[in-house]
Amino acid sequence: MSVPAAVVAAMRATNERFSRAVAARDIAAFDAIYTSDALILPPGAQPIQGREPIKAFWQSALVGMDVKAAVLEAVDAELLGPHVFEIGRGVLTVGAGQQVAVKYVVQWRQEDSLWKWHVDIWNPNQ
Amino acid sequence: MSVPAAVVAAMRATNERFSRAVAARDIAAFDAIYTSDALILPPGAQPIQGREPIKAFWQSALVGMDVKAAVLEAVDAELLGPHVFEIGRGVLTVGAGQQVAVKYVVQWRQEDSLWKWHVDIWNPNQ
DSSP states (O other): OOOOHHHHHHHHHHHHHHHHHHHHTOGGGGGGTEEEEEEEEOTTSOOEESHHHHHHHHHHHHHHTTEEEEEEEEEEEEEETTEEEEEEEEEEEETTTEEEEEEEEEEEEEETTEEEEEEEEEEEOO | OOOOHHHHHHHHHHHHHHHHHHHHTOGGGGGGTEEEEEEEEOTTSOOEESHHHHHHHHHHHHHHTTEEEEEEEEEEEEEETTEEEEEEEEEEEETTTEEEEEEEEEEEEEETTEEEEEEEEEEEOO
């Protein structure tokens, strides 16, 4: 089923929140991006469960990769039961300006009136 | 919602079909693994849409990586609307016996009375 326009707008707001949080290295902002019991499956690492460990991962990853910016774009999204299944692509700007293209799948859930990432897996295009 | 036992069994059969297809390099068997309009998001490559291009990818990847065996294990699966969302892990055996651990998310759909992979994204643990 297609995703209601209000949910699409809420999803876009969360993705823009992620872009701002990355640019500002504002890890506290991730509270409004991931659900409390979210799971991430990062390339080159074990799965990480729970928002606090996920925030620690991103703190380390943003500094370690010197991520300056992140832009996400939904390619396809569908409502599956009470949740949303999204396929997307993104570009990270790292270091002196290198662009890293990635693709991802996110399962979205509503929590505290926000739409957040509940399961998040991605990998690089190159 | 939890996945009905009959669907769990059908999913396991598909995963075992994948293991046999990989071991035998039997690309034709992928017709019973991926839906006709499936999408895969492989690490180090662009997204690939459609079963025939996906079969060409696997033909090349199995030979190129010299994959000898693949074992998949569901970690979590839930029924979302008419489809299934699965989080899993796998081990590929390549070359002279090196083990490559991966994790994945698959959206499953029923097609031709089989449960098949409709969206498939994975990445390595190391």
